[in-house]
Amino acid sequence: MDWGMKNRMSRLIGDDGRCFFLPIDHGYFQGPTTCLEKPGETIAPLLPYADALFVTRGVLRSCVDPGTSVPIILRVSGCTSIVGPGLENEALTTSIKDIIRLNASAVGVSVFIGTEYEHQTLKNLSRMVNMCEGYGIPVMAVTAVGKELEKRDVRYLALASRICAELGAKVVKTYYCKEFDKITGGCPVPVVIAGGPACDTELEVMEFVYDGVQKGAIGINLGRNVWRNKYPVAMMRALRAIIHDGAKPNEALEMFNELKNAK
Numbered sequence: 001m002d003w004g005m006k007n008r009m010s011r012l013i014g015d016d017g018r019c020f021f022l023p024i025d026h027g028y029f030q031g032p033t034t035c036l037e038k039p040g041e042t043i044a045p046l047l048p049y050a051d052a053l054f055v056t057r058g059v060l061r062s063c064v065d066p067g068t069s070v071p072i073i074l075r076v077s078g079c080t081s082i083v084g085p086g087l088e089n090e091a092l093t094t095s096i097k098d099i100i101r102l103n104a105s106a107v108g109v110s111v112f113i114g115t116e117y118e119h120q121t122l123k124n125l126s127r128m129v130n131m132c133e134g135y136g137i138p139v140m141a142v143t144a145v146g147k148e149l150e151k152r153d154v155r156y157l158a159l160a161s162r163i164c165a166e167l168g169a170k171v172v173k174t175y176y177c178k179e180f181d182k183i184t185g186g187c188p189v190p191v192v193i194a195g196g197p198a199c200d201t202e203l204e205v206m207e208f209v210y211d212g213v214q215k216g217a218i219g220i221n222l223g224r225n226v227w228r229n230k231y232p233v234a235m236m237r238a239l240r241a242i243i244h245d246g247a248k249p250n251e252a253l254e255m256f257n258e259l260k261n262a263k
């Protein structure tokens with residue numbers, strides 16, 4: 001790995017080998033998602049606890065302070081919407097020139113394996129890897145399932161994650177599932193856990209994050225379960241304790257309860 005690539009990777013992933021990415025890219029197909037209507041206001045109290053921000057170039061330019069020192073992972077695939085015929089028909093949205101101009105530390109591309117658009121979205125990933133490698137910019141692949149949430153089993157996610165790594169992704173973001181070690185065990189690059197729809201309780205989130213990390217995930221890319229929580233800062237800090245300080249779910253919950261009541 002060249003110096004620039006190593007340097008960018010080390011900005012995203014701490015000395016402990018762990019990371020907490022904060023995604024706010026949902027609007028790229030969902031429009032003004034609940035709690036992300038004004039992304040700048042949502043992230044202001046959370047950014048100090050994020051290891052990177054996952055965001056589109058439009059929201060980055062309009063809502064994020066360019067003085068921030070938080071590394072940026074630029075969402076560079078899209079062009080579909082929740083009200084359209086399907087989410088899978090994605091294209092690349094952002095040129096390498098703009099990626100560099102925005103000083104991105106990495107980029108993120110979704111792939112929809114097992115769909116009609118498998119070939120097209122895997123080509124999107126390969127093209128982005130080809131463009132970014134020359135500039136030392138890591139590509140994070142996102143194993144997306146669109147509306148087919150039932151697809152998120154270990155067999156499918158392990159297959160999808162491995163394919164992304166084979167095509168040159170430096171990091172793979174995939175959903176949590178049981179036997180997560182089968183995903184990390186078959187994927188030669190670091191794996192981060194995606195959030196998915198909101199859980200019923202904080203403890204549920206803490207338990208899947210803890211289990212995923214025990215089973216080889218290097219961290220999380222969690223959005224709605226953080227910024228839709230009534231106490232997002234407490235939630236983020238408690239999850240951070242699991243990722244970076246080895247807290248167990250009950251310890252993280254205790255921390256959450258203490259922080260949410262603090263002034």
Ligand code: 5RP
Nearest residue numbers: 023194195196221222223224
């Ligand atoms: C959308 C994404 C999001 O970054 C991802 O879904 C994480 O957010 P959440 O925790 O809210 O699911 O890649 O395609």
